[in-house]
Amino acid sequence: MSEPRVALVAGASRSIGRRIVERYLSSGETFRVAGCSRTPSDISNPGYKHFIADIADENSVKLMFADIHREYGRLDILINCAGLQSIGGALLTSDDTLRKILDVNVRGAFLLCREASKLMKINRYGRIVNFSSAAVPLCSAGSAVYGASKAAVEQFTKVLAKEIYGYGITANVLRLSIVAESGMAANISPAATEETLKKTVTGKLINFTDICEAVDFMISEKSGQLTAQTIGLGGI
Secondary structure (H helix, E strand, C coil): CCCEEEEEEECCCHHHHHHHHHHHHHHCCCCEEEECCCCCCCCCCEEEEECCCCCHHHHHHHHCCCCCCCHCCCCEEECCCCCCCCCHHHCCCCHHHHHHHHHHHHHHHHHHHHHHHHHHHHHCEEEEEEECEEEEECCCCCCCCEEEHHHHHHHHHHHHHHHHHHHHHEEEEEEEEEECCCCCCCCCHHHHHHHHHHHCCCCCCCCCCCHHHHHHHHHHCCCCCCCCCEEEECCC
């Protein structure tokens, strides 16, 4: 692709999303990077545009993609890092917590992917990356709601990939174990962290660089045969 690729990073104001934005703004390859979150961003870069959007609200998402279409005329990459985490026993989880987790993690992913695919379809090219969690295969106590939401993302992405591949769009999931520098790690006790790492092949925490390297591959123009896959970091 001769012209700069346009990438949208959801959940761009902090943690993984922010690091991905910063990586592509400073990369050797020229990107035009947009980000979105529910709060303003303090990233100051002429190559970056930030949208304030509630990804669980259909109208908010549609308006954002209309703005992206007007601003860039295209969308080549969606990296969806947005999500809410919940740790708690099912018997103690409120209906409000359930709704919030499913709204953001499932409905939000669906709306982002649906609207992104419509834009990508115009140019018959696109790369979609959603994020999941080790909570899906590990089925640890306290992860019922969060794990279910991420399992839904994995299933949705796999089916979506089959529906959109004919338009030159791939869709994959990056499944993460515990991320060293993230707020997630701070919410997990040392004992629980140790127990989780024992169930991985590497036995190590993953970091932002590990994540960015994997995303690099998944959004590469050369990765056109990689689709409908869930790839786990840490050997889960």
